[in-house]
Amino acid sequence: MGTDIYRFQIGDLQCVAVSDGTHTYAPPTFPPPAVFLFANAPREHLEKALSEQNLNPEQWTEWVSPYICLVVHTGEHKVLVDTGAGGLAPTTGKLVQNLKTVGITPADIDTVIITHGHPDHIGGNTDTEGKLVFPNARYVMWKDEWDFWNSEEATLKLEEHVREVLLGYAHKNLPPIQGQLDLIDRETDILPGIQAIAAPGHTPGHMALTISSRDERLLCISDTVLHPIHLKQPEWHAAVDFNPEKVVVTRNKILTRAASEKAMLLIFHFPFPGLGHITQEGEAWKWQPISVN
Ligand SMILES: [Zn+2]
Numbered sequence: 477m478g479t480d481i482y483r484f485q486i487g488d489l490q491c492v493a494v495s496d497g498t499h500t501y502a503p504p505t506f507p508p509p510a511v512f513l514f515a516n517a518p519r520e521h522l523e524k525a526l527s528e529q530n531l532n533p534e535q536w537t538e539w540v541s542p543y544i545c546l547v548v549h550t551g552e553h554k555v556l557v558d559t560g561a562g563g564l565a566p567t568t569g570k571l572v573q574n575l576k577t578v579g580i581t582p583a584d585i586d587t588v589i590i591t592h593g594h595p596d597h598i599g600g601n602t603d604t605e606g607k608l609v610f611p612n613a614r615y616v617m618w619k620d621e622w623d624f625w626n627s628e629e630a631t632l633k634l635e636e637h638v639r640e641v642l643l644g645y646a647h648k649n650l651p652p653i654q655g656q657l658d659l660i661d662r663e664t665d666i667l668p669g670i671q672a673i674a675a676p677g678h679t680p681g682h683m684a685l686t687i688s689s690r691d692e693r694l695l696c697i698s699d700t701v702l703h704p705i706h707l708k709q710p711e712w713h714a715a716v717d718f719n720p721e722k723v724v725v726t727r728n729k730i731l732t733r734a735a736s737e738k739a740m741l742l743i744f745h746f747p748f749p750g751l752g753h754i755t756q757e758g759e760a761w762k763w764q765p766i767s768v769n
Pocket residue numbers: 594596597699744745
């Protein structure tokens with residue numbers, strides 16, 4: 477279970493990084509990884525950045541991305557951040573099974589925070605019959621995000637088959653939570669110690685979180701960055717980033733804060749468990765993953 481669950485503590489809060497599995501992004505469904513992840517990167521700079529990560533643009537044909545959800549046990553509340561991808565691929569939808577190994581059943585979760593409405597973050601909201609997987613939870617989402625997925629403009633500029641998957645997931649997994657959903661539109665406390673941060677760009681209402689106890693802090697930044705190279709090249713955006721200019725502004729705001737507060741970061745698509753610290757290096761950031769035994 478070495479890459480499925482990772483327990484850690486933020487002050488008095490018991491936290492667990494929980495894998496939902498991995499997904500392989502590759503042609504023909506997706507562009508080649510370098511094009512998908514770094515859509516606007518100048519070619520010669522891209523080759524240099526890739527080679528620093530021991531990646532060759534011609535040979536890098538697939539991006540195997542982890543999907544990492546978070547559980548926070550506050551003592552009073554059991555909180556889940558994002559629900560994974562459900563049955564998006566045979567390699568996804570492992571969240572519930574991995575929660576069981578840490579003694580949590582879906583009925584125990586009383587709060588589900590959705591960082592944004594992409595399939596890999598909402599796909600575990602419902603089961604194959606469309607029933608809520610976490611039936612007792614209050615759901616929390618940023619209002620702009622909810623409005624976006626219920627609007628006509630949702631994902632219009634994406635390729636047809638990608639748009640179909642995104643809208644299909646939104647239509648299956650968002651309406652069922654509506655009766656137990658709290659929409660927020662400012663940087664408020666969702667629960668004591670858990671605060672919403674506006675992080676628009678990747679999607680219109682993409683949300684990050686601070687999770688604080690005593691003098692320790694975790695910044696759960698979801699898809700503010702997707703790949704470690706985005707920390708070195710924060711102006712490079714992915715093909716799926718809805719508003720590239722806002723992605724860069726949001727990255728700058730949140731990463732500057734993480735570095736100055738020496739907060740731990742949790743990044744959804746990074747190598748498991750997705751936890752580490754950053755330090756500022758000029759216009760970029762240096763990633764230091766936690767050491768996991
Ligand atoms: Zn994602």
